[in-house]
Amino acid sequence: MGSDFxxxxxxxxxxxxxxxxxxxYNGVDYLPSRYEDMMRSHNHTGYVSVVNGEIVAFVxxxxxDNGETLVTRAGRVNDKYRGQGVYGSLLRFARKQIAAVGGVKYEAFTxxxxxxxxxxDKIKAVYTEILIKNAMYYRSRFKIKDFKALPNDLNTMPTLLQKADLENIFxxxxxxxxxxxxxxxVCGWVPFRLLSSNIDYILKPDTLLLASCRHDRSNNDVIYTCLTAGMHTPCKLGLVYSIDIFGGDVSEVRHHIQVHAKNLQxxxxxxxxxxxxxxxxNLLPADVESILNGVDMAEPTRAQAGKLYLLEKQFQ
Structure with a gap:
């Protein structure tokens, strides 16, 4: 990489x-709608690489986690400068600035x-694999007018969580x-340890956090057996809605998805x-696809399946 960067x-x-x-991100980039809030947030700092007055990379x-974990987000490099070490150099600059403040012990990304x-090979040489989640992607104009009501089972109907509820869970x-x-x-692609200091970052105005408990299969110490988080973000495509599922079986998750579908509508x-x-x-991909197909979608694209990886290393 040249010295003019x-x-x-x-x-x-x-x-x-x-x-x-x-x-x-193929039209579902969240950064355009979140950039200003991120730059104003006390726990976010953006960094850029500049060459000849042009910004060519960002992270x-x-x-x-009480100031102990750095999560890198929204990284991007201009196509003209890919493969030239620009992004790696930008990360090293960011780490140096963060190290000067002190307190950070871990670095993570999804x-x-x-x-x-x-x-x-490059990732696994440096990072430890903390978590792998299944991921399914739909793209559609959602129409939920024909959505069928599910039985009113009080053991599986989700409730809306507030800050005190999440504190009790943690x-x-x-x-x-x-x-x-x-x-x-992991909510909205950001990983958090189970600390009360993270709750305000998880419970945002655009996030719907739900929980339910199947009392017939839980022990007395388990408060909830299923938790889901739905986050909506405007994007170039229109809207991206991310649903993270924790625990639960097919019956519980189906009720949660119904509530998220109504919220999406x-x-x-x-x-x-x-x-x-x-x-x-806890669920098979076929189960999740079957649940999502319960939402009447107008000409949906075929579901695309994949994995989400959470990687972490000691901060240096």
């Missing part, structure tokens, strides 16, 4: 130049199958062990939607 913190006024780096550094498989070892096998909750305004669903090994 410089690095600095991003500002809100860099918005258009950062977006001009190039199209990413957001998100600090969670990625999908394609990127992981293409860079597996304080319950039995519930955490049941729901979060890796001692992490209320925010979609007939826009085209991309819906991603992520879960661990």
């Amino acid at each position: 410089t690095f600095r913190e991003a500002t809100i006024s860099d918005y258009h130049d950062v977006m001009a780096i190039g199209e990413v 957001a550094a998100c600090i969670v 990625t999908l199958s394609k990127n992981f498989e293409e860079n597996k 304080s319950s070892d039995a519930t955490c062990k049941h729901l979060f096998k890796s001692n992490r909750i 209320s925010v979609a305004d007939d826009r085209e939607c991309a819906v991603t669903v992520m879960w661990e090994d």
Whole structure:
């Protein structure tokens, strides 16, 4: 990489130049709608690489877990500068700035199958694999007018969670062990340890957090046996709605998906939607696809399946 590259913190006024780096995520990029909030947030800092006055790379550094974990997000490089070490140099610059502040012990990121498989050897040489989740992707104009009501089973109907509820869950070892096998909750692609200091980052205005308990199969120490988080974000396509599933069986998850579908209907305004669903090994992909097919979709694309990987290493 040439010496004409410089690095600095991003500002809100860099918005258009950062977006001009190039199209990413096939029309479902969340950064355009979240950039300003991220730059104003006390736990996010953006960094850019500049060459000849042009911003050619960006990454957001998100600090969670009581200040102990750096999560890198929304990384991107202009196609003209790929393969030249620009992004790696930008990450090293960001780490240096963060190290100067102190307190960070871990560095983590999430990625999908394609990127992981293409860079597996390089990633696994540095990072530890913490979690693998199944991922399913739909793209459609959702129509939920014909959605059939499910039986009113009070044992499986989900309830809306508030901050105090999540604090109770994180304080319950039995519930955490049941729901979060890796001692992490991943919401909207961001991994969090099960700490009360993370709750305000999880419970955002655009996030619907639901929980239910099947009393017939839970012990007295488990507060909830299924938890789901749905987050909606405007994007170039229209709207992306991400559903993260923790625990649960087919019956429980079906009720949760019904509530998320109604929420999606209320925010979609007939826009085209991309819906991603992520879960661990408690459900089969065929089960999830069957549940999603219960939502009447107008000419949906075929579901695409993959994996979400959570990788972490010691911060250096």
